[in-house]
Amino acid sequence: MSKICVFWKTCERTNRVLEQVYCISLQNAAFPEAVHIGDYAFADCTKLAGLEIPKANRIGEGVFADTENSALTITLGSAAPAVGEVMFRWVNVPKYVTVKVPAGAAGYGAVPSAYSGSSAVQNWGNAFRGIGWDGSVYDPNDYGATVNSNITLEIQER
Numbered sequence: 001m002s003k004i005c006v007f008w009k010t011c012e013r014t015n016r017v018l019e020q021v022y023c024i025s026l027q028n029a030a031f032p033e034a035v036h037i038g039d040y041a042f043a044d045c046t047k048l049a050g051l052e053i054p055k056a057n058r059i060g061e062g063v064f065a066d067t068e069n070s071a072l073t074i075t076l077g078s079a080a081p082a083v084g085e086v087m088f089r090w091v092n093v094p095k096y097v098t099v100k101v102p103a104g105a106a107g108y109g110a111v112p113s114a115y116s117g118s119s120a121v122q123n124w125g126n127a128f129r130g131i132g133w134d135g136s137v138y139d140p141n142d143y144g145a146t147v148n149s150n151i152t153l154e155i156q157e158r
Helices: 124-131
Strands: 003-007 010-013 028-030 050-052 072-075 095-101 113-115 151-157
Touching (some): 113 124
Parallel strands (some): 050 072, 072 095
Antiparallel strands (some): 003 010, 113 151
């Protein structure tokens, strides 16, 4: 498939799959048509503070790996996307993440809600913090993935 370069070295395939971003100084980004965020797409984006991906139905493995401790706000759509394991791989310091969803959104659990610490209860919030969820199964690749207890996640209605 051909690629369409959007900015920096950010590329989006014509089938709306966002590939890895070269983004050392990227602070905010919006990909209103992206439906699949590829593995490690925003890895090393240490200044990333805001991301809008309202049509994403899958967010890959390690997407926010090594993004350090900057706070992050992510705007998602009305249905909870599947999420890959170890979303915040190599984030070894406290990080606060807010996920904003529209009123009436489905699959996220109770909204508003917050997830912190090392609880490994199987729910979308903990899947996002590292366990992974393919839409029906937690830890779908049988990695033995665990929650990254450095991540505090709050899900809010926008």
